[in-house]
Amino acid sequence: MADYYTKFSTLLPLRSAEAVTQALVLLETMRAEGEQGPLESDFLGFDAEANEPPDNELQHLWLHHDECGSIEDVLTFVYACCQKKLTLPVRWSLIWAGDCSKPCLDAYCGGAIVLDLATGTEIASISLTNWAYQIEQSSHQVFDVDREAAAQAHDCVMQELDGEAKSETPAVPPILTALATVSLGQTVTISGVGPD
Numbered sequence: 001m002a003d004y005y006t007k008f009s010t011l012l013p014l015r016s017a018e019a020v021t022q023a024l025v026l027l028e029t030m031r032a033e034g035e036q037g038p039l040e041s042d043f044l045g046f047d048a049e050a051n052e053p054p055d056n057e058l059q060h061l062w063l064h065h066d067e068c069g070s071i072e073d074v075l076t077f078v079y080a081c082c083q084k085k086l087t088l089p090v091r092w093s094l095i096w097a098g099d100c101s102k103p104c105l106d107a108y109c110g111g112a113i114v115l116d117l118a119t120g121t122e123i124a125s126i127s128l129t130n131w132a133y134q135i136e137q138s139s140h141q142v143f144d145v146d147r148e149a150a151a152q153a154h155d156c157v158m159q160e161l162d163g164e165a166k167s168e169t170p171a172v173p174p175i176l177t178a179l180a181t182v183s184l185g186q187t188v189t190i191s192g193v194g195p196d
Helices: 019-031 072-081 126-134 147-161 173-183
Strands: 002-012 047-051 059-065 091-100 109-116 122-129 140-144 189-193
Touching: 002 019, 002 072, 019 047, 047 173, 059 140, 072 091, 072 109, 122 126, 126 140, 126 189, 140 173, 173 189
Parallel strands: 140 189
Antiparallel strands: 002 059, 002 091, 047 059, 091 109, 109 122
């Protein structure tokens, strides 16, 4: 029988040393509520420790687990910290890896999520399993954009922002095609090197 693992390690930036203490008390309160509380797992889905402040003296909580961590519980806790204004108003990411004690076909995975801690909202997330499946099934398209097309797209956006949009917008087919593909609900990757 195989054992499955979810592993992660991240620093959650908090406003002050007092906020660190309040966050740890909040976590203990959430855990004490047991099955009636907001945490989904019936075990400790992650560990939280006060992290020594680095040179800039910012305060952090170190959230981690090296076996069977719960991404859902981490996010529930982080959202609760955001609601109580304990976090710094910055973007924060959680990256995790799925592992297994045996080389099973469904054993390995991973993902990431980026949150805006100022509002407690998700900015972006990715599941590596879903991403790979979409590419494998050809539902994911890759568009190569050369420097000239990237520069034209940049100029169009800047002119629009400055209120100087020209009546005849230069054509940038790869980017327009990619955006049209996204509007149909498909995932795309735009690759290439643009101007500095």
